Amino acid sequence: MDRLDAVLAAAAPLLTRVDDLLGTMGAPADHDVWRQLRRVRLLPGDAARAVAALHPGEFDDAVGLxxxxxxxxxxxxxxLPPPDGWEGEAADAYAEVRRRVADRLSGDGDSLDERLEASADLAQALIDWMTRARADLAxxxxxxxxxxxxxxxxxxxxPEAAAEVGAYVLRAIADSYAEADDLLQASAELAEAIPM
Known part of the structure; x- marks a missing residue:
């Protein structure tokens, strides 16, 4: 249990009240809560529970693996063994295939080992993000x-007080989610196939 778990337990009645008032009475038309609701697309209580469902520790093993x-x-x-003692076309063909396989396994940015390292970096960045998101919400x-x-x-x-509380909570969550979106956009190339 971290700080968010403790604070969320105490804040649950307040968030329920805020969600109920926003859902039944709304908020002033020009209030910032509307902008934050569009960014997060969840009421404050639901959004807070979504962040609380992030468990960075569950990804710790993934980085090492x-x-x-x-x-x-x-x-x-x-x-991969070289064609020692071989000569001729078969040895040349084997050497070429060996080089290509070795390059795909380990080498530049398009190799499997580099992709795995980049995936580990992304996993670590997501762990760090989840930790910050939980701390910021707390x-x-x-x-x-x-x-x-x-x-x-x-x-x-x-309704005005509910809107103020809702906007404050949603802004913290929206800012955290924008950071996660930037991380995922920056790693989009990891989804592309490694050229053969």
Whole structure:
């Protein structure tokens, strides 16, 4: 259990109240909550639970496994036997195939080991992002729990206060999600096939 789990448990009633008021009473037409709702496309409570469902620790093993597989590719490429003692067309053909296979396994940016390393880097970046997203949301929830708007919402139906709390929480989540989108866009080439 990290800080987000603890803070989210305390903030759950407030988020439910905010979601209910936004859903039934709305918010002022020009309020920033509408922009944040368009960015996240979830009500604050649902969005907070989505971030809380991110578990960076579940990806820790993936980074090490990907790096291990990259090293294995490099080791296999280095261990491919040369055509020692062979001569002629068969030896030349084998040497060419051996070179191509070794280059695909280990070498430049289009090799399997480089792709595996890049995938490990992406996995680590996503772990770091999830950790930051959880911490940022925990900080945002702690702020709104101690806000004047939270006190107002505890006493009355106040659409303006609900909009303020909702916008603050959603902004933290939207900013984190924009960072994740940038990470994924920057790694789009990992989905492309390795040319043969």
């Amino acid at each position: 990907l790096r291990s597989d990259a090293r294995a590719c490099a080791d296999v490429a280095a261990a 900080a945002a929830l702690a702020t709104v729990l101690s806000s004047e708007q939270a006190l107002t919402l505890a006493a009355e139906d106040a």
